[in-house]
Amino acid sequence: MPSVTPNTVMKGGAREAILDIIARQWSPIEVYILMFLVFSIVFVREYPAELRLYADSILGKIALFSLAVFVSMKYSWLNGLFIALFTLLILSMSPRNTEGFQDTKKNNTKIVDNNNPWWVEAVLKENPIGFEDEKVTTFAVQDDSSISRSNSSRSNP
């Protein structure tokens, strides 16, 4: 009667390497922090614009920078590095670049073809696929206050 040999289990690959690192060096809390950070970085665009704007404020920056230092000191330097990466990404995507005169509610994006390029496009060899703002509405500076801030005095005729 043939003897039954157990199936050989092959081990190896990146999965084993990662599991080995986790088993040797990290506590469960560090693994949870790492997983949260990985998903935060991968889906950084999904964070709401208000949160990104708040992260770009002085308080937000202090909180994020302190968190990176705290985690790298208390837990692991890799998690601190990931928080630094997340901080830079969320700051680079904060909606701070909107100028005061820009109307963010109205989108004038227009798709264009390259059949009849503008002269400047032909010279600079640019091939735009669309204009972000075809028409821009701007307003002149208004001063409705009755107080004169001018230091110059009017000469009487």
Added chain:
Amino acid sequence: MKKFTEHLPKTIDGYIKLFFIIALFGWNLVEGSVYENAYPLAMIHIYPLAIWRIMLLLLVVLASDWSAHVTLLLIYTIFFYIMDLEVTIDKWSLADLQKK
């Protein structure tokens, strides 16, 4: 004063690390210094896949167990890659343009 040859790595592993450090340093210099520098087309097409970005970050985890210098440069590389493509997609997403 030490000779230059004494600073060179003594093992093959050291040379591989040095190779990655020089390669990533050059890559960051090219891609990080000028925003208009194009990424390889495959990297642009594959960017929207979340699993690709997760794998890049797992690569950082693996690199951290190998060399801190390579990890640091890899973090720079991933930061420039994600930031450049996110900004580009945000401004010129074809899907967004076709919605208008």
